[in-house]
Amino acid sequence: MPSAHRTAPASGIDDDDATWWRQAAVYQIYPRSFADADSDGVGDIPGITSRVPYLATLGIDAVWLSPFYPSALADGGYDVADYRNVDPRLGTLADFDTMLAALHANGIRVVVDIVPNHTSDLHPWFQDALAAGPGSPARDRYIFRDGVGDEPPTDWVSLFGGSAWERAADGQWYLHNFAVQQPDLNWANADVRADFVRTLRFWSDRGVDGFRIDVAHMLTKDLSGPLPTQAQLDALPRNGTHPTVDRDDVHEVYAEWRAVFNSYTPPRTAVAEAWVDRSRIPLYASPESLGQAFNFELLQADFDARQFRRVVTENLELAEASASSTTWVLSNHDVVRHATRYGLPHPERSADDLPLRKHGTDWLLSGGVEPELDRERGLRRARAASLFVLGLPGSAYLYQGEELGLHEVADIDDAERQDPTFFRSAGLDMGRDGCRVPLPWTSDGPSFGFGSRHAHLPQPRWFGDASVEAQENDLHSTLTLYRRALALRHELQADEELEWIETGREDVLHYVRPNGWRVVTNFGTTEFALTESQVQEDHVALASSETPFGHVPGESTVWLRPA
The missing domain is CATH 2.60.40.1180 (Golgi alpha-mannosidase II)
Structure with missing residues (x-):
């Protein structure tokens, strides 16, 4: 094993605390929509640094940064062109270091997003693969196949809609489980495995405290035999031997990563975004693998006591089985904000009838949400659910803006939308733009204090009343509630x-x-x-x-x- 690394001590961070993550309150920042320091309409790294005092006052233990890497933004930054750099529109590596130091100085740790299933089609590797042609070592880093005549190798459907295969100029097809601009990597390739180890060390050496692993269940694939149809693929059991998802051999990758994480003091943490059957979650959360996995079931639960109790009981049992702690999530960058979910009519469901899918609340978005939304009731329920969750043992993951009680922004013109799910589904799926609208910091201004010009996604007029400025000194505001809860949470916590x-x-x-x-x-x-x-x-x-x-x-x- 490599010799242990230790970053320079930082004020406010205890380098001897290897278990800080077990009951941490982690605040997710979607960088392009958090704060805009250079007033180009897009949030950036210096913008985050400017808001460190706000984050410190909020009382969180860590931030998780959604991708900030160079990207064409085909999928909100999850199409990564360079894993070891910062998008020039968001800043520089020096800006990142300044932000990291400021957060650490205030006792806030930093988790960054790693996107290992696919790269951007602008990544140098993919450009090399296109140029090198069939059978080349460069092309073997991705998943290329010959088609059937003029048709793709299979009828597989992308998670964003349309075919999961795209044809290259020379006639071969490459696999993309997400957008066309996100070609899947071949994790049987030694170059791929070695390069991600370099990436993990690059950020760990800079002082990053942990990693959130995007679609952690999808990396390894076995496409060696005849390829099944989509219907056959859907019918196959997901028990570790499925050709494309939740394969047992993915944990060989994560065992190698765990050795990297454990070579640092304290060990770097990792949390898996793994949309798998709950019985499979302990594999990702075990100390030999990533160490923790997201529990997404409350994202998909109604405001219902039976559903909440079942989810809590089962996930605490799963956490104990893996020697990890569980995670609680009510909102994130992929789903409708919970203040809106709880204010919408919903089909009656039992505690055992919760769907399991990557974007599990798309039924809420069909046709828009605003005409049916009971805003007051949604917020009242959201505040109650948040206090319920913040009292639980385990990590609580908070999504930027939920501390303001923000609702989903439903009224976005088609021409202003950015999410590929909207365009690939011809507008049938409204996509995730509504939860990614830039935050309101002030009660007025061209972008409510997000920057000095209009934001990259349109903000509604009601944002002024929900802004930080409007809630700052209101003892009954949702912001005050979160601050008080996060301050008391440390007293409330005990054994898990x-x-x-x-x-x-x-x-x-x-x-x-x-x-x-x-x-x-x-x-x-x-x-x-x-x-x-x-x-x-x-x-x-x-x-x-x-x-x-x-x-x-x-x-x-x-x-x-x-x-």
């Missing part, structure tokens, strides 16, 4: 366990942490009376809604401090 307390109502959940802190969430609409021992006023440490003495209002959460 909880005990369910029966409430006598199916729509009310009550759990207690080992140190005596209690969380009660009323998913129903009628008040829930606390027990006599809980009604002392000083026991209520925090509430998502105005709380009558001794009661939890409908669609609300309270935190109860032990006596």
Whole structure:
């Protein structure tokens, strides 16, 4: 094993804390939509640095940066042209180092996105592959196949719509499970494996604390035999031997990465974005593999007590099985914001009827959401769900803007949309632009303080009332709620366990942490009376809604401090 690396000590960061990630509050930043320092309409690295005081005041433990690498933005930066650099529109490596130092100085660790399933079609490797032709070593870094006459090798469909194969000028076809501009890499190729190890070391040596692995379940593929049809592919069990997803041999890659991570002090962390059956999650979260995996089930759950309890119970069991901690996610850059999800009508579903797919809330977007949205109810439920989640053992991943209670931006003209899912589906899937609209920092201005000119995605007028400036000094604002919750979270945390307390109502959940802190969430609409021992006023440490003495209002959460 390589000799251990140690980065220079940074103020506010404990280099001896190897378990910081287990119950961390991690704030996801989508760089192009966070803050724009050079006023070109696109967020950038210096913009993030300028907002470090805000992040420190919020009380998070780490930030996760979505891709900031050179990219043609065919897929919001997830089409990477250079894994060891910064997109010139977002800054420089020196800007990155300045941002990293500022975050570390404020006790905030940094996790960066790694996109290993595919590159951009502008990546030098892919350009070499196109030029070198069939059978070349350069082409072997990707997945090229001969077609069937003038047709592609199979009828496989891209996750963004349309064929998963694109024809090169010489007649061969290359595989792209996402956009045409995102050719899949061949992870059986030694060059590919070695180059990603170099990338992991490059960022780790700069002081990055961890990595979020994009579509971690899709890297390795076995296309050695006759290729199945799409229908046959869909019917195959996903038990480790599927030709294209969630293969057991992907963990050979991650074992090599784990050796790299463990060569640093403290070990670098990793979290897998793995859309797999829950029984397979421990493979990604084990200490021998990536160490942690996203639990996406609350992204797809309704505001429903039975669904929430089932998701929490099962995922804590999975975390224990893998010796990891679980993760809780209510919003991210791929799904409708939860303040909007909870304010929309939805089909009745049981606790066991949650879908599992990469973009699991696309049903919400069909035809737009604004006419049916109950904004007040959605926000009330979102605040309650957020407090419920922040009280749980495990890591909490927060998406930029959820601390402001932002809703999805539904009203975007077709000509202003950017997400390839919208265009590849001919507008049937509205895409993810609505959750990626740049943040509002001030109550007015051309981009509500995001920059000094209009933002790259249009911001609605109501953003002013939801801005940081509008909420900063409001004791009842969602921003204040998040700040108070994140400050109290460190007191609430203890061993990674909880005990369910029966409430006598199916729509009310009550759990207690080992140190005596209690969380009660009323998913129903009628008040829930606390027990006599809980009604002392000083026991209520925090509430998502105005709380009558001794009661939890409908669609609300309270935190109860032990006596």
